[in-house]
Amino acid sequence: MKRKLPWKPTVKRALVCVILLAMPVRSAPPHAPRQSQSSPLSDNPRVRAALDWFTPNISWINDQQARLTEIPAPPFQEAPRAAALKELLAEAGLSVQIDKAGNVIGELGGVNGKEIVIVSAHLDTVFPAGTEVKVHREGSRMTAPGISDNGTGVAALLALARAVRFARLKLQRTILFVGDVGEEGEGNLRGMRALVDTYRSNLKAVIVLDGSSTDHVTTKALASRRLEASITGPGGHSWSDFGMPNPINALVRGSVRFISTKVPASPRTTFNIGQIEGGTSVNSIPHEARLKVDIRSESEDELTRLESALRECIAAGVRDETDSARDRSKGKLEWKVELLGSRPGGELASDSPLLAALRAADELVGNVSRIERSSTDANIPLSMGIDALSIGAGGNGGGAHSLQEWYDSAGREAGLKRTLLTVLGISGVAEEKPR
Ligand SMILES: [Zn+2]
Secondary structure, eight states, rough: OOOOOOOOGHHHHHHHHHHHHHHHTTTTTTTSOOOOOSSSSSGGHHHHHHHHHGGGHHHHHHHHHHHHSOOOOOOTOOOOHHHHHHHHHHHOOOOOEEOOOOEEEEEEOOOOEEEEEEEEEEEEOOOOOOOOOOEEETTTTEEEEETTTTTHHHHHHHHHHHHHHHTOOBEEEEEEEEEOOOOOOGGHHHHHHHHHHGGGGEEEEEEOOOOOOSSSSEEEEEEEEEEEEEEEEEEEETTTTTTTTHHHHHHHHHHHHTTTTOOOTTTTTTEEEEEEEEEOOEEEESSEEEEEEEEEEEEEEHHHHHHHHHHHHHHHHHHHHHHOOOOOOGGOOOOOOOOEEOOOOOOOOOOOOHHHHHHHHHHHHTTOOOEEEETTTHHHHHHHHHTTEEEEESSSSETTSSSTTTOOTTTTHHHHHHHHHHHHHHHOOOOOOOO
């Protein structure tokens, strides 16, 4: 599926491309750092040294990925994995801190220290505490919940930091290598929100590493909302209180209405009832029932329409249940719909220096990637007009968010080189002083 080009024979072509790589950066001030005229990126042997670091170190990278994946990181419980990553980034020679949100931030100071590029990989998984996260390895294949999403991204973050430090690359802009918290589900992108909040005024670009593969680049942020509907009532005995309005009945009635809502194919709009719970025993009329819904759309208007539809349907479900209750003297139902999270939309401009850097990197490693719209950490900077994109970090993975999740490291070098070249393209490589 993926073209694997031998690296060495393409060196000449690579050098030409590296020159090209620097061009869009140079031609787009003031958003981009200045490349030195006398010493283009391609003349820098350190860039080659950094690129060449990956291949002999693949098994080390795989081992770190397995090790970090085996440290559980359920939503809101990323701290142990964060501590381990902090240590590894410090060993790589970065100055590392953990911020108030719980993000691990490893800093590599640039010549122009005020301008910042963030390279991030989310630490959290969707798996609750207690999930078996032991990694099973067979050849280049590893199986474990979270191994690819986002074990691959976190391992790549570490590999990039190592490669850059190994080659003693000096960059124009400061790079922050960040393992961030709260990307999945109800984390609601809180780690990235905190980062952008802190660095906003100096932040020039954000490169998000999420999962495996190299076949896509997410430059369009999919807007989404997560909602919880809950219905409460007095509750009672299944026999003696029969006829009393039942919150589960009302929720089911409302849900059936909601899932019949028509959504457009374009702008693409989706909904999903992902969790439903309530009641305490089979012979009790429950006092509570809840469900969680995820709605997504290419259009904010459709999101708003769908959120209203959910409220109307739950209200109607309560009304239907109340109307059909045999004994209304035994109490009534209350309902509410609350917003659990909201991810804003946005889009990277097609002529942005960041996308040009990615395209040049693709060209260089012989990769072909398509533009995608998705909901990722990049939503936050994109919604604020800050250049950002999200890519996989190489190799192949599947079964994300399932217990059968797997990762195959075959070909991961191409993804790592692609990522490094994108980072260097947007951060700029500093000129070395002649001795
Ligand atoms: Zn992810």
